[in-house]
Amino acid sequence: MWTNKLIINFFTLFSPLLLTAQKELILTGTVIDSVNKMPLAYVNIGVVGTSIGTVSNAVGTFQLHLTTEIDEAQIVRFSFIGYETKEYTIASLQLLNGKNIQLAPTAIKLETVEVRPNLLKSKNVGHTKTKTRMNTNFAIGQKPGQNLGASIGRRFNLGKELHQLATFRFFVAANNFDTTRFRINVFNIKRGRPNELVHSSPIIVTLKKQQQGWIEVDLVAQQIFVESDVIVAVEWIEYSQKGNALGLPITIPTLGTHFYKYGSQNRWKRFRGMSTAMELTVKK
Numbered sequence: 085m086w087t088n089k090l091i092i093n094f095f096t097l098f099s100p101l102l103l104t105a106q107k108e109l110i111l112t113g114t115v116i117d118s119v120n121k122m123p124l125a126y127v128n129i130g131v132v133g134t135s136i137g138t139v140s141n142a143v144g145t146f147q148l149h150l151t152t153e154i155d156e157a158q159i160v161r162f163s164f165i166g167y168e169t170k171e172y173t174i175a176s177l178q179l180l181n182g183k184n185i186q187l188a189p190t191a192i193k194l195e196t197v198e199v200r201p202n203l204l205k206s207k208n209v210g211h212t213k214t215k216t217r218m219n220t221n222f223a224i225g226q227k228p229g230q231n232l233g234a235s236i237g238r239r240f241n242l243g244k245e246l247h248q249l250a251t252f253r254f255f256v257a258a259n260n261f262d263t264t265r266f267r268i269n270v271f272n273i274k275r276g277r278p279n280e281l282v283h284s285s286p287i288i289v290t291l292k293k294q295q296q297g298w299i300e301v302d303l304v305a306q307q308i309f310v311e312s313d314v315i316v317a318v319e320w321i322e323y324s325q326k327g328n329a330l331g332l333p334i335t336i337p338t339l340g341t342h343f344y345k346y347g348s349q350n351r352w353k354r355f356r357g358m359s360t361a362m363e364l365t366v367k368k
Contacts, residue, residue: 108228111148111174111181115140115162118186126267126286126321127164127187128233130349131174134158137348138229139321149228150174161349162187165286203248203367209240210363211340214255219331220344220360222320223261230323233348235269236332237278237317238362239341242310247366249308252301254318254332255361256291261327264291267319268301270308277352278315278343283308288321315343316364332360 115127123144130137131154140146148160156175163169167187172180224231252268268287271278283306289299320330334342340359345352 109150109152109154109178111150111160111177113146113180113183113185114144115146115164115185115187116144117167118188124164124167124187126265126288127162127167128348129162130160130233130347132159132161132171132349133351135227135347135350137233137350139232139348141322147229163349165281166190166284203246206250206365206367208363208365209242210238210253211335211338211359211361212255212363213335213338214257214333214361216257216333216335218334218336219257220334220342221258221329221331223323223328223330225328230320231346232320232323233345235317235319235343235345235352236360237269237271237315237343237345238359239273239313239315239343240364241313242366243313244311245368246309246311247368249303249306249310249314249364250367251365252303252316253298253363253365254301255298256296256330257333257361258329258331259291259294259296259327260329261291261323262293263322263324264295264320264327264330265289265322266291266299267321268303269317269319270303271315271317272310273313273315276341277354278317282310282314294327314364316362317343317345318362334358334360 115124125142127140129146129148138146138148158174159171160177161171168190170187220236222234266289270282272280272282289301337357338359342355342358343352
């Protein structure tokens with residue numbers, strides 16, 4: 085009996101090290117537009133429902149790191165705003181290793197909102213506390229691809245009046261990368277979690293070298309009008325090789341609902357009573 089217990093304890097203590105030692109399968113390729121054959125930057129790529137994923141770079145190429153223990157029947161999803169989502173089994177994607185992945189353009193269906201003039205009053209919604217003891221982190225040093233595609237978000241309670249989203253701000257508490265790039269995603273809500281995007285084009289934000297503090301994003305040109313609550317998320321899509329720290333401050337407890345997605349095609353996790361420093365300015 086003691087022998088069995090020792091064996092169990094051994095694998096409990098050292099299984100993370102054994103997993104690390106496993107060989108990796110690295111799938112590569114370039115994501116392109118199926119019509120004009122141009123590369124697509126910052127496409128979300130990942131094993132559905134897992135933390136394994138990445139984002140294509142500025143010229144459409146990608147590296148997807150898989151352990152050899154992954155089931156070859158699992159699905160790898162490619163998704164990008166304005167394009168049809170494409171899915172492959174890991175087995176079929178291996179046959180395309182190093183080749184082009186083509187995504188077809190598609191029309192984006194947005195909810196119809198009656199836009200009325202005189203949206204003159206502005207209000208700020210969100211959480212602005214930045215001096216906290218904890219951060220919620222994007223950068224995970226031991227994660228291949230540095231956890232690209234991870235997202236951190238917050239729910240903004242706007243009610244059922246018509247609002248135009250004017251400005252979004254988020255606070256970067258730690259950043260030692262030379263290059264950092266984010267995508268801002270605004271979602272409607274279904275069953276309490278992010279559902280569909282409410283804008284039709286990517287919103288890309290580039291930080292300066294090791295930039296920290298409040299990052300302000302102008303949303304006026306996006307013409308985003310909503311009549312319900314929204315979730316705004318910051319997604320990490322690019323970084324320089326030099327760096328290992330990137331995080332936003334997190335307050336616990338507080339009023340608010342915090343969302344985190346670990347991995348490009350993973351499920352959203354919801355945390356009530358938590359919030360990172362994010363603020364949305366709206367006109368009504």
